[in-house]
Every structure is written in C-alpha cells, then in structure tokens.
Amino acid sequence: MKIAVVGATGEVGRMMTRVLQERNVRPDEISFFASARSAGEGVEFYGRKHRVKELTEEAMRERYDYLLFSAGAAVSRQYAPIAAEAGSVVIDNSSAFRMDPAIPLVVPEINGDLLKGYSSGIVANPNCSTIQMVLALYRVHERYGIRSIVVSTYQSVSGAGKNGMNELEDQMRGHIAPKKFVKQIHLNVVPQIGSLLENGFTDEEMKMVNETRKILRDPDISVWPTTVRVPVLYCHSESIFTETRKPFDLPGIEAALEAGEHVVFSRDMFTPLDAAGTDLTYVGRVRAFDDTRFLMWNVADNIRVGAATNAVRILLKHRELN
Ligand SMILES: NC(=O)c1ccc[n+]([C@@H]2O[C@H](COP(=O)([O-])OP(=O)(O)OC[C@H]3O[C@@H](n4cnc5c(N)ncnc54)[C@H](OP(=O)(O)O)[C@@H]3O)[C@@H](O)[C@H]2O)c1
Numbered sequence: 414m415k416i417a418v419v420g421a422t423g424e425v426g427r428m429m430t431r432v433l434q435e436r437n438v439r440p441d442e443i444s445f446f447a448s449a450r451s452a453g454e455g456v457e458f459y460g461r462k463h464r465v466k467e468l469t470e471e472a473m474r475e476r477y478d479y480l481l482f483s484a485g486a487a488v489s490r491q492y493a494p495i496a497a498e499a500g501s502v503v504i505d506n507s508s509a510f511r512m513d514p515a516i517p518l519v520v521p522e523i524n525g526d527l528l529k530g531y532s533s534g535i536v537a538n539p540n541c542s543t544i545q546m547v548l549a550l551y552r553v554h555e556r557y558g559i560r561s562i563v564v565s566t567y568q569s570v571s572g573a574g575k576n577g578m579n580e581l582e583d584q585m586r587g588h589i590a591p592k593k594f595v596k597q598i599h600l601n602v603v604p605q606i607g608s609l610l611e612n613g614f615t616d617e618e619m620k621m622v623n624e625t626r627k628i629l630r631d632p633d634i635s636v637w638p639t640t641v642r643v644p645v646l647y648c649h650s651e652s653i654f655t656e657t658r659k660p661f662d663l664p665g666i667e668a669a670l671e672a673g674e675h676v677v678f679s680r681d682m683f684t685p686l687d688a689a690g691t692d693l694t695y696v697g698r699v700r701a702f703d704d705t706r707f708l709m710w711n712v713a714d715n716i717r718v719g720a721a722t723n724a725v726r727i728l729l730k731h732r733e734l735n
Contacts, residue, residue: 414438414439414440414441414442414478414479415440415441415442415443415476415477415478415479416433416438416440416442416443416444416477416478416479416480416481417443417444417445417446417472417477417479417480417481418430418443418444418445418446418456418481418483419446419447419468419480419481419482419483419484419488419492420446420447420482420483420484420485420488420506421445421446421447421456421465422445422447422451422454422456422465423447423483423484423574423575424571424574424575424578424716425483425506425574425716425720425721425724426445426447426481426483426484427456428716428717428720428721428722429481429483429720429721429724429725430445430456430458431721432717432721432722432724432725433458433725434458434459436725436729438725438728438729439459440478443458443463444463444466444472444477445458445463445464445465445466446465446466446467446468446472446484447465447466447467447468447484448467448468448484449467451465452464452465452466452467453465468484468488468492470491470492470495473492473493473495473496473499473501474495474496474499475499476499476500476501477496477501477502478501478502479501479502479503479504479728479731480493480496480501480502480503480504481504481506481724481725481728482503482504482505482506482507483506483507483720483721483724484507485507486507486508486509487509488507489505489507489509489510490509493505493509493510493535494535497533497534497535500533501533502531502532502533502534502536502731503534503535503536504536504538504724504727504728505535505536505537505538506538506720506724508540508616508620509537510535510537511537511539511540511620511623511624511627512623512624512627513537516534516535516536516537517531517536517537518537518539518624518627518628519536519537519538519539519628519723519727519730520539520544520547520548520551520628520723521723521726521727521729521730522548522551522673522674522675522726523547523548523551523628523629524628524630525726525727525730525734526734528727528730528731528734528735529734529735530734530735531731531735532735536727536731538720538723538724538727539620539624539628539723540617540620540621540624540719541568541572541649541715541716541718541719541720542564542566542568542572542617542620542621542638542640542649542651542715542719543620543621543624543625543628544713544718544719544723545649545651545694545711545712545713545715545718545719546562546564546621546625546651546653546711547625547628547629548673548674548675548676548694548713548718549653549670549673549676549694549696549709549711550562550629550653550655550673551628551629551673552669552670552672552673553655553657553666553669553670554629554631554634555669556659556661556665556669557657557658557659557660557661557665557666557669558657558658558659559629559631559634559655559656559657559658560633560634560635560656560657560658560705561634561635561636561637561655561656562625562634562635562636562637562653562654562655562656563637563638563653563654564621564636564637564638564639564651564652564653564654565638565639565641565651565652566606566621566638566639566640566641566649566650566651567641567643567645567649567650567651567652568606568640568641568642568643568649568715569643569645569646569647569648569649569685569715570594570598570642570644570645570646571646571647571715571716572606572642572649572715572719573593573594573642576592576593577593577594578646580592580593580594580598581598581599581644581646584597584598584599585599594642598642598643598644599644600644601644602641602642602643602644603641603642603643604639604640604641604642605640605642606618606640606641606642607640614638615640617638617640618638618639618640621636621638621640622636622638645685646685646689647685647689647690647714647715647716648685648686648688648689648712648713648714648715649685649712649713649715649719650684650685650710650711650712651710651711651712652708652709652710653708653709653710653711654706654707654708655706655707655708655709656705656706657705657706657707658705659705660704660705661704661705661707662704663699663700663701663707666699666701666707667699670696670699670709673694673696675692675693675694675718676693676694676695676696677693677694677695677696678696678697678699679695679696679697680697681697682697682698682710683695683697683710683712684712685712687712688712688713688714689714690714690717691714691717691718692714692717692718692722693713693718694711694712694713694718695711695712695713696709696710696711697709697710697711698710
C-alpha cells in the first residue's frame with residue numbers, strides 16, 4: 414500500500430500520521446508533503462525519519478492508494494483533482510468538496526457504505542463540529558426522526574490549526590493583537606468562527622447546517638447553529654437542543670445515544686480535558702421537559718474525532734469494503 418500525507422506538518426497532518434501508527438496501518442511506501450516553508454523537516458513514522466517534501470502537481474500525478482489531505486481548501490482545490498485523476502483515493506479534510514453532490518461526505522459509522530465501489534476520487538471529511546454532533550445524534554435520527562437542532566458550540570483554538578494555538582499562547586504571554594481570531598481569545602469568548610455571510614450566519618455555521626443534512630441523508634432537518642471560539646486548547650463542546658418527529662421517553666433517548674458507535678453516553682459530566690487525546694464522542698446532561706424535545710452536552714477531540722481519526726477510519730473502512 415502506498416500512502417501520502419499532504420499538510421503533514423500541521424495539527425491534523427501530524428495527528429493523522431500518529432493515528433495511522435496507532436491503528437497499525439503499515440504502508441509499503443509513505444510520503445509527507447507540506448509547503449516549501451517546511452520542506453526538509455523530519456517526520457517520524459514507526460521509528461524512521463522521513464523528510465517532508467514540497468507539494469507539487471507533478472508529485473500528485475503519481476498514483477497513491479490513499480492521499481490524506483489537510484492543507485486547507487485552496488490547496489485541496491488545486492491538487493486533489495489532479496490526484497483523483499491519477500487514480501488515487503483522496504481523503505480530504507478541507508471544506509473544498511464537501512457539498513459537491515458527486516463527492517461522498519463520510520462519517521464511517523453513519524454512512525461508510527458510500528465507500529463501497531468508490532475505487533478512486535475524492536472523499537470529503539466533514540467539519541469537526543458537525544462530526545461530533547452527528548455521531549452523537551444519528552441513532553436518535555434513525556429511531557425518532559430529527560425535526561430540528563439548535564446548537565451552540567464551544568470550539569477550541571486548535572480548530573484553527575497551529576496558528577490558532579500559537580495565537581492563544583502568544584496572548585497568554587502578553588502579545589494581544591488578534592490575527593487568526595476576530596477578537597482577543599485569551600480570557601475571552603468569541604461568537605464568530607469563519608466569515609460572516611449575508612444571511613447573518615458564519616460559513617462555519619452553514620457547514621453545520623448543510624453537512625448535517627447531507628450525512629444524515631435528510632434535507633428537511635432544520636439546524637440552527639451558533640459557533641463560538643473559547644480559550645481551550647483541544648476539544649470542542651456543544652450544547653445541543655433536538656426536536657424529534659416521533660415522541661420519546663428519556664430512557665429511549667439515552668439508549669439511542671448509547672447505541673452510537675464510538676459514542677459514550679454517561680450521567681457523569683465530561684469536559685474538554687476529559688475527552689482530549691481520545692477517539693470517543695462523550696454525551697451527557699440529557700434532559701427534557703416534554704416528549705419531543707431534549708437537551709444534551711457533547712464533547713470530543715476536534716483534531717482526532719473531528720479530523721484525523723475520522724480520516725483514518727475512512728481509509729480503513731474503504732479498505733474493508735473494496
Ligand atoms: N484543526 C481542526 O480541528 C480541523 C478539523 C477538521 C478539519 N480541519 C481542516 O484540516 C486542514 C488543516 O488544518 P490544520 O488545523 O492541520 O492546519 P495547520 O495546523 O495550519 O496546518 C496546515 C498544513 O497545511 C500545509 N500547507 C499550507 N499551505 C500549503 C501549501 N500551499 N502547499 C502545501 N502545504 C501547505 C502546512 O504546511 P507548512 O508547515 O509548510 O505551512 C501544514 O502542514 C484545514 O483544511 C482545516 O480546515 C482542521
């Protein structure tokens with residue numbers, strides 16, 4: 414098997430390299446690409462040092478069994494189609510192709526079946542906040558039908574990559590000018606992630622609206638998100654209000670949450686520090702006043718569950734099905 418990681422020096426790229434080893438994926442050949450800025454840096458894989466290469470169109474014309482992309486949407490738009498054309502399977506963490514109707518948007522536990530027979534081309538990895546929300550809710554949707562979701566996120570700075578983490582750390586040391594975030598993030602909470610659109614929502618919020626419908630294969634689910642950046646290093650948290658089509662009782666909802674693959678339902682309370690470094694989505698504080706609406710809290714590691722682990726799970730599922 415021949416694999417390459419594109420964006421190998423970034424938060425997600427480094428974690429994908431780590432998760433491949435944790436899952437004992439042993440390719441015969443592996444390459445690591447980034448921009449010219451980091452070309453020549455070293456990446457360790459199963460104890461061997463590999464040199465990071467500069468990403469070029471020529472390198473993407475070679476066929477790989479799997480190319481794991483996490484270098485931003487502009488890089489994906491330029492290079493992923495070339496790789497797909499060369500017969501590679503591209504697993505893309507960026508937002509570039511997620512809403513393209515011809516491209517599967519995959520959370521393997523929910524719609525991994527879409528990978529069967531998909532011999533080459535781009536597979537999109539969803540947005541991090543969307544992944545942990547749909548993982549928590551997909552069994553509820555199967556059993557009770559979700560009519561609407563109102564979600565407020567509490568997203569960590571690592572969601573904005575290594576520059577986002579550096580910005581919080583710099584501000585903690587006293588350099589306070591915001592660059593990556595729209596306002597100071599240290600000692601603050603910023604209710605805007607991404608750019609503001611004409612409808613008043615941000616592009617991050619619209620990803621949650623559109624991607625949820627695509628992954629759960631239901632264009633009628635109405636999603637009302639507010640995405641918020643908080644000064645936490647790893648893990649996104651979400652307060653989620655869900656309205657169902659069919660009536661439920663609370664034990665039924667708890668059983669549906671518990672039935673989710675890689676989901677932990679608990680009456681304990683989970684925080685980002687509890688979830689960091691794990692591959693699980695934690696759900697708790699489930700409560701309701703009536704039988705069609707409930708509230709819950711959910712936490713997951715955005716770099717793992719929301720990006721790297723989902724990408725490696727796509728790779729493994731693709732191998733299993735093809
Ligand atoms: N962080 C998250 O929670 C998360 C979750 C889901 C999806 N994603 C997506 O994953 C992607 C990467 O995010 P990240 O958080 O890992 O960002 P990051 O830490 O900023 O890393 C970006 C990576 O892309 C590389 N890169 C940038 N421009 C490039 C170019 N022109 N050619 C080749 N490589 C280039 C960088 O290489 P250099 O070292 O050379 O700059 C670095 O390896 C983004 O599309 C992001 O939206 C992130």
